[in-house]
Amino acid sequence: MIDMLDPRLLRSFVAIVDSGHFTRAAEQLGMTQSTISQQLGRLEEAAGHPLIDRAARPVRPTAMGERLLGHARRILQLDEEARNLLRDPAGTAGVSIGLPEDLATPAMAQRLAGFAAANSRIRLDVVTGLSRDLAARYRQGEFDLVVVKEDRPAPDCRASYPEPLGWFAARDHAVEARDPVPLVTFPPGGLYREPMFRALETAGRRWYVAFTGSSLQSVLAATEAGMGLSLLPRSVVEGRALRRLTGLGEAAPMVVSLYARENAEPIAELVDMTKAVLEQRMSLAPTRTSGSA
Structure with a gap:
């Protein structure tokens, strides 16, 4: 069964229409005139209609050929785009x-x-x-x-x-003076939470969890707002409205x-x-x- 959407057949058909001559179309596509005539014949057989008026000079598409021409151009364009896509290794x-x-x-x-x-x-x-x-x-x-x-x-x-850790509090809130001291921390199992508790207990300070945040940004925001102290990596507080505290017990670096x-x-x-x-x-x-x- 002949596939009338075969790009090779459509390419020959479009070349004949664009050049107006079988010979010129064959030269453009690097094939013989007999080969391009055979390909057009196969396409016409699949379509069930003549697509080129061979008696005209220069040759031109028939009414059915004109209907096919626009679709043939789009198919060939998509075929070329697909080939270029497969030739491009980007993102593979x-x-x-x-x-x-x-x-x-x-x-x-x-x-x-x-x-x-x-x-x-x-x-x-x-x-x-x-x-x-x-x-x-x-x-x-x-x-x-x-x-x-x-x-x-x-x-x-x-x-x-x-990763050195440090105790931090809001610049304008002396939350470290409270007893028990409020803490801003991650959920159970989160980093810095258990070291925070151990350090305070070693320092003899009472504490309670005042805020639990599931992300670093929420913990930083709550600490800046004065909701409590937090044990944080010293590398993450640059540019934040926080001050580093001493005297609350040291935590080993992560x-x-x-x-x-x-x-x-x-x-x-x-x-x-x-x-x-x-x-x-x-x-x-x-x-x-x-x-x-």
Whole structure:
């Protein structure tokens, strides 16, 4: 059965109409006149109608040929677009990355954008989330590269960085003078929550949870508003209306760990890029402190 939508047959038909001659159309398409005549004949057989008035000089489409012509041009255009799409490798190789929310910074985004621009074949799929969830998904094979916060790095860690923590309160609210002291924290199981409780108990301070936020931004906002104290990474408070406190008990640094698989070609470059961003971020942790009551 002849397919009348075969682009080869339609291309011959359009070339004959555009040139007005079988010979010229054959030359344009790099074929013999007999071949292009055969292809037109096959198309006309499939259509069940003559499509070219061969008696006219120059030849021209019949009424049925005119009806087909516009559709033939669109089909050929779509055929060319599909061929170009398949020839373009952009976005055909995916790399999945997992990041904690506070590490999806403008600096990280700029580095990832630069990598994507220089490697159009690579499609980056970046997911932010809680470190415990990201770590579990990496172990299940969902990520090629992941950055997580944890108590200690695993043996297959590519790089790890200590993340200094500090007690912070709103600049204009002396919430640290209250007894018991109000706390702003993450939900149970969240980072910094248990270290916060242990540090206060070691310091002999009574406390209660005044605000629980499921994201870093909500915890920062509540702390800025004076709802309570919070134990936070020193690297995330730059530019916030917060002051660092002392005398509430020290918490051991968290560890920011980088994990990546060995079997993906662009991973080495992404690992180096991520290391550079993390090293810069950890070196920018603010150190200004304020005494607590």
